[in-house]
Amino acid sequence: MQLIFETSRPGRRGVRLDPLDVPEATLPAEFCREDAPNLPEVGELDVVRHFTRLSARNFGVDSHFYPLGSCTMKYNPKLADAISALPGLAGLHPHLSSSPVYHGCIQGALEIVYETEHLLAEIAGMREVSLQPIAGAHGELTGALLIAAYHRAKGNKKDTIIIPDSAHGTNPASATIAGFKVVQAPSGADGTIRLDAFKNVMNDSVAGVMLTCPNTHGLFEPDVHKIADLAHEADALLYYDGANLNAIIGQSRPGDLGFDVMHFNLHKTFATPHGMGGPGSGPVGVGERLAPFLPGPRVTRTEVGFGLEMPPQSIGKIAAFFGNFLVAARAYAYLLCQGDEGLKNVARYAVLNANYILARLKDAYDPAYDTTCMHECVFTATRQAKAGVRAIDIAKALLDRGFHAPTIYFPLTVKESIMIEPTETESKQTLDAFCDAMRAIAQAAQDDPESLHAAPQTTPVGRLDEVRAARELDCGCL
Amino acid sequence: MTWIPATDAERGEMLAAIGVRSIDELFATIPEHLRLRKWQVPPGRSQMAVQRILAETAARNDTGTLSFVGGGYYDHHIPAAVDALASRSEFLTAYTPYQPECAQGTLQAVYEYQSAVCRLTDLECANASLYDGGTAVFEATTMAVRQTRRTRIVCHESLNPLYRRMLATHTANLELDIVDSEPASLDGAACVIVQNPSFLGTVRDFSDLAERCHAAGALLVVSFYPVSLGLLKTPGAMGADIAIAEGQSLGLPLSFGGPYLGIMAARQKLIRKMPGRIAAATQDAEGRRGFVLTLQAREQHIRREKATSNICSNEAHCALRALIHLCLxxxxxxxxxxxxxxxxxxxxxGRLIEGAAGIQLLNDGPTFNEFAVRLPADAESVVERLLDRGIHPGLPLAPLGAGERTDLLVAVTEKHTREDLDTLTEALEQALCN
Structure with a gap:
């Protein structure tokens, strides 16, 4: 397919403006660019055709089952699209929050921030929530900065964060970027943290422990409360990576498990669209110990309405305003619709669906851990790899059968891993069709492994040469 | 049940296939004392009710009949085709293109976006997006620190004060030496961060500063305003090493602060130090052009604690909007x-300064679409008087620590008509003269 730049014709125009209705003005040449920017010269229909055709070269949740493990690709309700387009929300200038004189103009928006923060806090058993972090990893960074601020205020000299080897890559990256050293805690043979190994790395230099629960093996950490006690005895704080909250929402709350700080992924658990990689939203929740340090300003409710206040011990500003506000508004609409019973069913059916896939596939593929899973199940394709069919071949074969691939080669702790997260919004028919395809691929891996190396054949392009991409580094047409 | 399709019969079949009697049994790994007892979450509401509730809430916001508030975020016209195309759910409901063969739409759009950013800035490489203009300052800072192995950061007075405060928050636990005025010598500096136009709207040419930076082994980071580059000298032409921007002005609604778009472009030699995802062109076995994510060994999912950044989710959909907007x-x-x-x-x-109300201009050089004025009265009390007429005359600077109580930042876009500009002039004069 052509690049939009390749369809450009000199002189063609898309959108036009009204004629200038004030006198022309000039700016000294030294401040101006020499030529107009070399953007495509195309008509509106050219643009519409181009991007409509591009869209047809994508799989999305609306068109395909998308069982990408750890990403919670659930259905994104259209109601939320309508909410985020409301002119009173989409058209609202954020700087109206910068001066109290305009605060009367933003009462509805402040209410949404206030209510969403309070609902999220209640759902997670946290004392307070801030919507400021813009994505999950940004929430992790905020959490790590909160932990640092806590220890600084107490005069503690702690510089290390413990992270299990099964953690998402963002955990060690966020802790490092916040200025901490990272120490890895190994998983045991059963896929959960070994308490003795944890004790070996736990000491007075540890500022915090970052856990995902259930972990990326899809397993609940049975010793989570013991880990919390050990951490707290040493005045270390426990961080909850909310990436897998969909597994326990309405069943168990991070705050009740002993976590001091966490982030939510609104684009996972709370059904806001993933948008090809973003925008997400990563609100941070805190317990009593960290509440004074939250980023500000905080929305407060008084008799005369909503106002803003900067807490004296706040770490400052993690976002310019209130984070990805329209994403939060979508999540708020989702929360209001779901309510008490709806939210409790989210985890119940997410876990049911994952265990159903595990049950239907466990004779065709080897489960990484032979136990009931939570919201996602992890297989290893080592059996197929012996026949020359690797996890990547299975992933590509799924594309030909009309399914997005699961997450592969993550978690790093499982060889040839295939991580499947179906979510609660998929029907049994869809799960059955997916399992049938997975079983057929396992059969083909035995009967005709070569056929799988040629996949995918039904997509706009076949397997792409990534080595060539990295060597030639053609990252834009200049 | 809301958005859960399983019927009672299907649930029974699935439980039987798993070999358990109830869904509760699947949660047996969570110790009983750690299970939820009660929470204060209200009962669910219908979509109809939620739509009504939120429409009423949104209506309690006042977006103003006539607004001149800017300060880094601007109300530009967004062509209808931007919404129509970007809202296609093949874009909206896809995720990061981990499987490139079924994400060529995403990857080609990212490649085209990177191309457009390079052409706009006159730099050689761009990434797929960062969170926003403020976090882009932080990412550029750590990139400069990695590149130069120095820890001194010089923040120019032109920088948005919100970005400066965000930088302080993000770097609080790092041992960086951030200085706020341009020191006589740049020796030992990792980078100098400037903004053009400045937060107060003044346009400058930082070419001389670029030369001084390079002589001292420091990088020049320019935070730019994308729309201004239709006219203004580009970061690349000034000699900038890294250009960053808040991309909101390219087809993104004001949205009370987000989602926005962090733009980043740089010299080719810095590409391996860049944070975030980067798309590249390549081909398949049949020689068909396709696009993939490249240089992933910089990123957190491969490099973990040694990654160039912790960014994972970015603002890809906002970057798509910016690309469509730029094409239109x-x-x-x-x-x-x-x-x-x-x-x-x-x-x-001209009308404000030459009027009889005694309004003074604060900028010490040319301006683009925004300028700062000193009123002969308290800015917030003047705003209050104009609010009654539905006019948001600008941004009072004192609450941001960017000016005196009397100072106001006034922004104009192509959407304002001459009549709008005259209305503001007359309203301000009336408020100040009475």
Whole structure:
């Protein structure tokens, strides 16, 4: 397919403006660019055709089952699209929050921030929530900065964060970027943290422990409360990576498990669209110990309405305003619709669906851990790899059968891993069709492994040469 | 049940296949004392009710009948085709293109976006997006620290004060030496961060500073305003090493602060130090052109604690909007928007300064679409008087620590008509003279 730049014709125009209705003005040449920017010269229909055709070269949740493990690709309700387009929300200038004189103009928006923060806090058993972090990893960074601020205020000299080897890559990256050293805690043979190994790395230099629960093996950490006690005895704080909250929402709350700080992924658990990689939203929740340090300003409710206040011990500003506000508004609409019973069913059916896939596939593929899973199940394709069919071949074969691939080669702790997260919004028919395809691929891996190396054949392009991409580094047409 | 399709019969079949009697049994690994006892979450509501509730809530916001509030975020016209195309759910409901064969739409769009950013800034490489303009300052800072192995950061007075505060928050636990005025010597500096136009709207040419930076082994980071580059000298032409921007002005609604778009472009030699995802062109076995994510060994999912950044989710959908917006405007369109913004702001500036109300201009150089004025009265009390007429006359600077109680920042876009500009002039004069 052509690049939009390749369809450009000199002189063609898309959108036009009204004629200038004030006198022309000039700016000294030294401040101006020499030529107009070399953007495509195309008509509106050219643009519409181009991007409509591009869209047809994508799989999305609306068109395909998308069982990408750890990403919670659930259905994104259209109601939320309508909410985020409301002119009173989409058209609202954020700087109206910068001066109290305009605060009367933003009462509805402040209410949404206030209510969403309070609902999220209640759902997670946290004392307070801030919507400021813009994505999950940004929430992790905020959490790590909160932990640092806590220890600084107490005069503690702690510089290390413990992270299990099964953690998402963002955990060690966020802790490092916040200025901490990272120490890895190994998983045991059963896929959960070994308490003795944890004790070996736990000491007075540890500022915090970052856990995902259930972990990326899809397993609940049975010793989570013991880990919390050990951490707290040493005045270390426990961080909850909310990436897998969909597994326990309405069943168990991070705050009740002993976590001091966490982030939510609104684009996972709370059904806001993933948008090809973003925008997400990563609100941070805190317990009593960290509440004074939250980023500000905080929305407060008084008799005369909503106002803003900067807490004296706040770490400052993690976002310019209130984070990805329209994403939060979508999540708020989702929360209001779901309510008490709806939210409790989210985890119940997410876990049911994952265990159903595990049950239907466990004779065709080897489960990484032979136990009931939570919201996602992890297989290893080592059996197929012996026949020359690797996890990547299975992933590509799924594309030909009309399914997005699961997450592969993550978690790093499982060889040839295939991580499947179906979510609660998929029907049994869809799960059955997916399992049938997975079983057929396992059969083909035995009967005709070569056929799988040629996949995918039904997509706009076949397997792409990534080595060539990295060597030639053609990252834009200049 | 809301958005859960399983019927009672299907649930029974699935439980039987798993070999358990109830869903509760699947949660047996969570110790009983750690299970939820009660929470205060209200009962669910219908979609109809939620839509009504939120429409009423949204209506309690006042977006103003006539607004001149800017400060880094601007109300530009967004062509209808931006919404129509970007809202296609093949874009909206896809995720990061981990499987490139079924994500060529995403990857080609990212590649085209990177191309458009390079052409806009006159730099050689760009990434797929960062969170926003403020976090882009932080990412550029850590990139400069990695590149130069130095820890001194010089923040120029032109920088948005919100970005400066975000930088302080993000780097609080790092041992960096951040200084706020330009020191006589740049020796030992990792980078100098400037903004053009400045937060108060002043346009500068930082070419000389770029030379001084390079002589001292430091990088020049320029935070730019994308629409202004329809007219203004580019970061690349000034000699900038890294260019960053808040991309909101390219087809993104104001949205009370987000989602926005962090733009980053750089010299080719810095590409391996860049944070975030990067798309590259390549081909398949049959020689068909395709696009993949490249240089992933910089990223957190491979490199973990040694990654160039912790960014994972980015603002890809906002980058798509920016790309569509730039294509619809095109070469001449973006120039025309910039020319009109500038001309209209000059007209308003002239009328305000030359009027009888005693309004003074604070900028010490040319301006683009925004300028700062000193009123002969308290800015917030003047705003209060104009609010009654539905006019948001600008951003009072004192609460941001960017000016005196009397100072106001006034922004103009191509959407303002001459009549709008005259209305503000008359309303301000009336408020100040009575």
């Amino acid at each position: 405007l095109g070469r001449e369109g973006l120039r025309e928007v910039a020319v009109q913004c500038h001309a209209k702001a000059e007209y308003l500036k």
